[in-house]
Each structure stands twice: as structure tokens, then as C-alpha cells.
Amino acid sequence: MTVIIHDLENTELQTIFPQIGKDTVLVSEKGSIKNCIGCFGCWIKTPGTCVLKDGYENMGWILSQAETVIIISKCYYGGYSPFVKNILDRSIPFLLPFFKIEKNETHHKQRYKNTFQLVVHFYGENITSQEMDIAHSLVKANAINLHATSCKVLFYQSFNQIA
Amino acid sequence: MKISIINGSPKLGKSTSELIVEYLTPLISKNNSIEVFNTNTTALNEGQLSGIICSDTIIFAFPLYVDSIPSNLLRLLIGLEKRQFPSQNIMVYCVVNNGFFEGKQNHIAVKQIKSWCAINHLIWGQGIGIGAGEMLPFLKDIPLGHGPNKNIGNAIKQLSFNILTRQGGEDLFISPNWPRFLWKVQSSLFVWYPRAKSNGLKKSRLFEQVQKNYLDNIKQLEQKGKKQ
Numbered sequence: 001m002t003v004i005i006h007d008l009e010n011t012e013l014q015t016i017f018p019q020i021g022k023d024t025v026l027v028s029e030k031g032s033i034k035n036c037i038g039c040f041g042c043w044i045k046t047p048g049t050c051v052l053k054d055g056y057e058n059m060g061w062i063l064s065q066a067e068t069v070i071i072i073s074k075c076y077y078g079g080y081s082p083f084v085k086n087i088l089d090r091s092i093p094f095l096l097p098f099f100k101i102e103k104n105e106t107h108h109k110q111r112y113k114n115t116f117q118l119v120v121h122f123y124g125e126n127i128t129s130q131e132m133d134i135a136h137s138l139v140k141a142n143a144i145n146l147h148a149t150s151c152k153v154l155f156y157q158s159f160n161q162i163a
Numbered sequence: 164m165k166i167s168i169i170n171g172s173p174k175l176g177k178s179t180s181e182l183i184v185e186y187l188t189p190l191i192s193k194n195n196s197i198e199v200f201n202t203n204t205t206a207l208n209e210g211q212l213s214g215i216i217c218s219d220t221i222i223f224a225f226p227l228y229v230d231s232i233p234s235n236l237l238r239l240l241i242g243l244e245k246r247q248f249p250s251q252n253i254m255v256y257c258v259v260n261n262g263f264f265e266g267k268q269n270h271i272a273v274k275q276i277k278s279w280c281a282i283n284h285l286i287w288g289q290g291i292g293i294g295a296g297e298m299l300p301f302l303k304d305i306p307l308g309h310g311p312n313k314n315i316g317n318a319i320k321q322l323s324f325n326i327l328t329r330q331g332g333e334d335l336f337i338s339p340n341w342p343r344f345l346w347k348v349q350s351s352l353f354v355w356y357p358r359a360k361s362n363g364l365k366k367s368r369l370f371e372q373v374q375k376n377y378l379d380n381i382k383q384l385e386q387k388g389k390k391q
């Protein structure tokens with residue numbers, strides 16, 4: 001399964017991905033998303049599922065089914081746009097609360113055996129080289145923490161250049 | 164000097180960021196007017212946003228979420244950028260705390276605030292990254308600068324000096340003065356297991372995988388989204 005997390009209008013997305021197959025899940029903005037409130041309920045109350053019920057509570061499970069995760073986001077300060085970041089913040093039920101040490105750094109243990117490739121498309125008119133550096137470090141860190149098998153970061157002036 | 168402190172933690176209750184603000188405030192309050200803005204319940208109103216952009220100094224205290232700035236604070240940063248700062252003589256500092264032991268893992272979030280600062284033509288002051296953030300409330304009765312609070316105390320002291328003298332400083336990334344292996348064991352024993360138990364969950368349930376097939380449900384939601 002491919003998961004596409006994006007901040008585009010659905011019509012915009014269709015221009016770059018005209019054929020979206022049945023095995024693709026789109027995570028799109030529906031105007032209803034709530035902030036993560038840092039309660040850790042997704043670890044210690046309803047393990048694996050976020051306690052906020054707004055249609056985005058299943059991100060942990062969705063990631064557990066993914067072979068590829070594609071993120072399409074406007075770039076802000078070298079990172080994701082608020083909606084995409086909100087989705088990622090709501091995705092920690094994918095992991096376990098418990099820690100492990102790898103390469104002398106702490107990370108979370110996996111809840112699922114599943115791993116995926118991570119591909120991030122950042123778009124924006126004036127992405128600076130400083131922002132690109134931040135974006136590279138960020139996606140690399142995300143890939144490690146989400147146990148992705150590989151990661152790729154690409155930059156575009158406009159979303160419609162994403163092929 | 165007018166100092167605005169923004170607590171970027173979205174936690175509804177007490178947060179480590181709030182504790183950090185409590186540590187910092189008395190050290191910088193002499194002859195300064197300090198206002199603390201919380202972002203956890205409601206979005207800041209127009210008056211509050213105008214207040215922030217008219218500050219001499221802005222300090223962000225926030226948690227690291229997925230290796231970067233949490234989405235609630237990101238929205239606020241974009242909101243402030245849209246308003247345009249009346250002066251470029253504003254100093255910006257930040258204290259980021261994270262769950263993992265190594266404060267170093269906050270370096271990306273610090274760079275993001277630096278980037279926000281550059282885009283808004285403000286003056287970058289200093290960034291502090293504090294690891295093992297969930298442990299800090301357990302240590303709050305130990306004076307800063309002592310025992311496990313030694314490194315945090317030193318960092319907060321340096322930061323407060325730089326804020327008062329309107330200077331920049333090297334970014335500092337620290338962890339509590341405490342063995343990492345002990346912290347790791349304690350986090351399960353004193354944090355995750357007791358919290359689960361208080362919710363009536365056995366240990367084994369924490370490892371549960373979600374099995375239900377939500378796929379149809381998700382597809383339906385997507386369809387709804389498209390129709391809107």
C-alpha cells in the first residue's frame with residue numbers, strides 16, 4: 001500500500017497523480033484536524049490509536065500498512081506545512097512508548113514489524129539553501145525514528161512540477 | 164525591556180515547557196516586563212499577537228514533536244510572520260525540550276526557529292536543547308545547578324545572562340546529569356507502566372497492534388472529503 005500525505009487541494013493532487021490506484025490511501029485536509037495534545041493516550045490509554053476522534057485517529061495503523069509513504073508539503077522553515085506536520089504529530093501511535101539505543105542515540109521501539117520507504121516532496125517559491133539543509137536533516141531524522149528503510153527529499157518551486 | 168515568552172507545548176495540563184518558563188522567568192524579570200503566552204487551549208487573539216510582535220525579546224519554550232516544531236506552534240509562527248514585525252531590533256531565543264535522552268536531537272527545531280528569525284529579519288540570540296524532558300518535573304524540587312539539574316541550571320543561567328544583556332550565544336544541547344541506562348529503565352517503570360495502569364491497562368496491552376480493517380472506513384472518509 002502507498003500512503004500519500006499532502007496539503008494540496010484534491011484537484012491539484014489529481015493533476016500530478018492522475019491515476020490513484022485502489023492500494024493508495026490519501027491523507028488529505030478536510031478542515032477538521034485537531035492538534036496532538038501530547039497526552040500520550042495513543043500509548044497508554046488506547047494503544048495504537050489516537051484518542052482524538054476527528055477522522056485522523058488511525059494514522060498509526062495506516063503507516064503499519066504502508067510500503068511507501070509519500071509526503072507532499074509546502075516547505076516552512078525547512079520543515080512541513082502545518083497540516084502535514086499535524087498528521088505526523090498524530091502518527092506516533094505507530095511506535096511504542098519504549099526506548100531503544102541505536103548508534104548511541106535514543107529512539108522508540110517498533111509497534112509493528114512493517115517498514116516503508118519515505119519520499120518527501122517539498123514545494124515553495126523561495127526555499128533557501130539553509131531551509132534545504134534543515135529539510136534534509138529533518139527527513140533523515142524522521143526516517144530513523146519511523147524505522148523507514150530509505151528516504152528521499154526533493155524540492156520544487158511549485159507543486160505542479162512534482163511528477 | 165518587553166519580553167514575550169511563548170509556551171509552545173500543546174499539553175492541556177502541566178508541561179515541561181511550563182516548568183522551564185518558571186525556571187527562567189525569575190532570572191530575567193528585574194526591570195523587565197514579561198508576558199507569558201500559552202498556546203495549548205485556544206489560539207492567540209489579535210491583541211495578543213500584536214503584543215508579541217511589539218516585543219524587544221521573544222522567547223519560545225516548546226517540546227520537540229517528530230524531530231521538529233509541533234504543528235500548533237508552527238501555525239503561530241506563520242501567523243506572526245504574516246503580521247510583519249514593526250522593528251527588526253527584536254532578539255529571539257528558544258528552549259526546546261524532547262523526550263529522548265539526548266538534547267542534541269533538538270538541533271533541527273532550533274534551526275527551524277533560526278530560519279523563522281532570518282525570514283522575519285529578527286536577531287537570533289541562542290537556542291537551548293534539553294533532553295529527557297519528561298524527567299524534569301520529577302526533579303523540580305532539586306535546585307537548579309545541583310545533582311541531576313546541574314546541566315540544566317548552567318544552561319538556563321547562560322541563557323538568562325544573554326537575554327538580559329541582549330547578546331547572542333552558542334546553542335547548547337544538554338541532558339540531565341544522570342545515567343542514560345537508568346533513565347531508560349525508569350521511564351518504563353515510573354512513567355509508561357504506571358500511567359497505563361491508571362487507565363486500567365495491563366502491561367501487555369501497551370504492545371497491542373491495531374488489527375481492525377479500517378481501510379473501508381478511510382476510503383469513505385476520503386470520498387466525503389472530495390465531495391466537500
Ligand SMILES: Cc1cc2nc3c(=O)[nH]c(=O)nc-3n(C[C@H](O)[C@H](O)[C@H](O)COP(=O)(O)O)c2cc1C
Binds near residue numbers: 090092177178227
Ligand atoms: C506527538 C509527539 C511527538 C514527539 N516526538 C518526539 C521526537 O521526535 N523526539 C523526541 O525526543 N521526543 C519527542 N516527543 C516527546 C516530547 O518532546 C517530550 O515528551 C517533551 O518532554 C514534552 O514537553 P512538554 O511537556 O513541554 O510538552 C514527542 C511527543 C509527542 C507527543
